[in-house]
Amino acid sequence: MDLTDEAALEAGWVRWRHDFHRFPETGFNEHRTADRVAQVLQLLGLDVHRGIGGTGLVASLTVGSGTGVIGLRADMDALAMGEAAPDRTHASTNAGCMHACGHDGHMAMLLGAAQLLAQRRDFDGTVRFVFQPAEEHGRGAAAMLADGLLQRFPMDEIYGAHNIPGLPAGHFATRVGALMASEDNFTITITGRGGHAARPQMVIDPLVIGAEIVLALQTIVARSVDPRQSAVVSCTGFTTDGIRNAIPGTVVITGDTRSDSPTVQALLEARMRTLCEGICAAHGASCTVAYTHEFAPTVNWPQCVPVAVRAAQAVVGADRVDANTPPLMASEDFGCFLQHIPGAFVFIGNGDGDSPGAVPLHNAAYDFNDALLPLGARWFAGLVRQRLPVAA
Secondary structure (H helix, E strand, O other), rough: OOOHHHHHHHHHHHHHHHHHOOOOOOOOOOOOOHHHHHHHHHHHHOOEEEEEEEOOEEEEEEEEEOOOEEEEEOOOOEEOOOOOOOOOOOOOOOOOOOOOOOOHHHHHHHHHHHHHHHHHOOOOOEEEEEOOOOOOOOEEEEEEHHHOOHHHOOOOOEEEEEEEEOOOOEEEEEEEEEEEEEEEHHHEEEEEEEEOOOOOHHOOOHHHHHHHHHHHHHHHHOOOOOEEEEEEEEEEEEEEEEEEEOOOOOEEEEEEEEEHHHHHHHHHHHHHHHHHHHHHHOOOOOOEEEEEEOOOEEEEEEOOOHHHHHHHHHHHHHEEOOOOOOOOOOOOOHHHHOOOOOOOEEEEEEEEEOOHHHHHOOOHHHHHHHHHHHHHHHHHHHHHHHHOOOOO
16 A cells, blocks of 8 residues: 555555444454454564453564564453444444444554554564453453563553543543542442331341441542542442332442542442441341452553653644543553553543534444544554654
C-alpha cells in the first residue's frame, strides 16, 4: 500500500475495526480475534507470540540498534450483551455478544500504528504490541503477567488508551497520578432464622437486618473516608430465600466499591466488615463478607504523562488535549500493568452532545467512532518516535 494515500490507509483500519465488531468474543474466548490480529501483524513482518495469559499475544518490531523498548497495549474482549442496532451494517453476528466498550476500535488503532511503524521504520529500538484478553473481567493483565509477559518481553514503559463517550470526538485527556479507580466486589450473606410471617417474634429477620446494613454502608463514604479522597460504595443486589408469607432465613447483598487509593481501598473493606458483623451481632444473626479485588486503580507515572501529552498534541493540537483531567471512578485493567512498569493511559473522546459517539459505553446501541482510528494510530506511533528517536 502507498502510505502517502492517507484515505486508503485509513479505510483499511476501518475494515479491520468492522471485522472485529462483527465477530465479538468475550474474555479468554478471543480465539478468532487473536487469529485475525496475529494474521495482520505477521503480514506486516512482526515477530508474533501467541497464547500469553490464555488468548493474549505480543508482537515485537525492532528497528536499528537502539536498546530502548516501549510497550503499546490494546484490549480484545467484548461484552456478553446483545447489540441493538438493526441498521448497522457491521453489527455483531454473535448473539448475546457485542463490542459495547470499543475494544474493536482499540485493536484497530494499535494495528494501524503497527502498520505505520513497520513500513516507515522511523524509530530506533524495539516496540512491543500487547493485545490483552479479558479486560472486562479485570483478569487479563494479571494472566499475561503471570505467564511471564515482562520476563519474556521486557519493556521500559507501556502506554494505552480508551475511547470515552461524552468527551468531544478526538479530544485527548489524561493526568498524572490516579486516572481511574480500583474496583472491589463484595457479597454479604446474612443468616438469621426464618419463619411464618404471622409470627415475627419467633424469627431473626435477615431482611430487616439487610436493609439496615444497606443504609449503614452508605455512612462509610460519608463518615469514614476523608472528603478529599474519592470513594464509592454501591449495593447492587438484594436477594432472599423468603416467600410471600414466610420471613426468609438468608439474605444476600452484592455490590462493589471504587477508590483510587490503596489506603482508601483497605478502609472500605475494613469498615464494611465491622459494620456488617456489628449489626448482625446486635440482632442475633451471623454473616460472612466475601470481598474480592477485581481491578487495581490506574495510576499514571509522572514521567510518562508528558510523553503521552506531547504525542497527543502533535496529532490533534494543544487546544484539544487536557493534561489534568478529573479522574473517573470507572475501572480499567491497564492499572495492573502500571503496578509493575512505568507508563500512562489516556482517554480519547468518542463524541459528545447529540452525536452518535456520545452513546454510553456498555450500551446496546454503542459504537466506536471510526474517526478516532487515525488519531489513535498516529498517537501510538508518535509515542514510539518520541521515546525511540533515530539518532541525528
